[in-house]
C-alpha cells in the first residue's frame with residue numbers, strides 16, 4: 001500500500017490540504033504556498049466536481065511530496081476503479097456515510113490509504129472516531145452537514161472546536177469545516193491540529209479557488225513555502 005508521510009505531533013507547521021482544486025493556476029498556487037495535500041472532488045452535486053480526465057491532467061502536475069487525494073462520497077467499486085485506474089493518487093477521502101466495514105473493504109481493494117470523514121456537531125458524534133480509527137489511515141473531522149443539505153461537506157461550516165480541544169487519537173487526523181485564512185490560526189491553537197483541510201474558505205465564489213486566499217491560508221496556518 002502507498003503511504004503518505006505524516007508528521008505526528010512533531011514541531012513545525014501543520015500540514016495543509018487544499019481541497020476542490022479544478023484548475024492548474026490555483027493548483028500551482030497551493031503547491032507554491034506549501035500545501036502538502038491537494039484534493040480533487042468526484043461528487044457531481046459539488047460546484048468543485050471534476051471529471052476523471054480533468055483530475056488526471058491536474059494530478060500529473062503535482063510534484064513529489066504533495067499528496068494527491070480523491071474525495072468521493074459513498075462510491076461504488078466501479079466508480080473507484082475508473083478513478084484509480086486513470087488518476088495517479090496517494091489517498092482516498094471517503095466523505096459519505098461509508099460504514100467501518102466499507103472503509104476496510106475499499107482500503108483493501110484499492111490499495112490506497114484512506115482518510116474517513118466524520119461529521120461533528122456535538123459530543124455524541126465523537127465515539128464514531130474510535131470505530132473508524134480501527135480501519136482508516138487517517139480521520140478527517142468536519143462539521144456535520146445540516147439535514148437536507150445537498151453536500152455532505154464543503155459547506156463552509158465550522159463545529160465547536162472546544163469539543164476536541166486536548167483530545168488525542170491513535171491515528172493521524174485532520175481538522176476541517178469552515179476554516180478560512182481569518183480563523184485557521186485560532187482553530188489550530190484551540191484544537192492542537194497538526195493537519196488542516198480547507199475548501200470553500202479559499203474561494204471567491206462556490207467552486208472558484210482564489211490564489212490569494214490560498215496563500216493567505218497557508219501563511220496564517222504557519223506554513224512557509
Ligand SMILES: O=C(O)c1ccccc1N[C@@H]1O[C@H](COP(=O)(O)O)[C@@H](O)[C@H]1O
Pocket residue numbers: 019020039041043046047048049071073095140142151152153154155156157176177178179197198199200201
Ligand atoms: O468541497 C466539496 O464540495 C465537498 C463535497 C462533498 C463532500 C465534501 C466536500 N468537501 C470537504 O468538506 C470539508 C469542509 O469543507 P469547507 O472548507 O467547509 O468548505 C473539507 O474536508 C472538504 O474536503
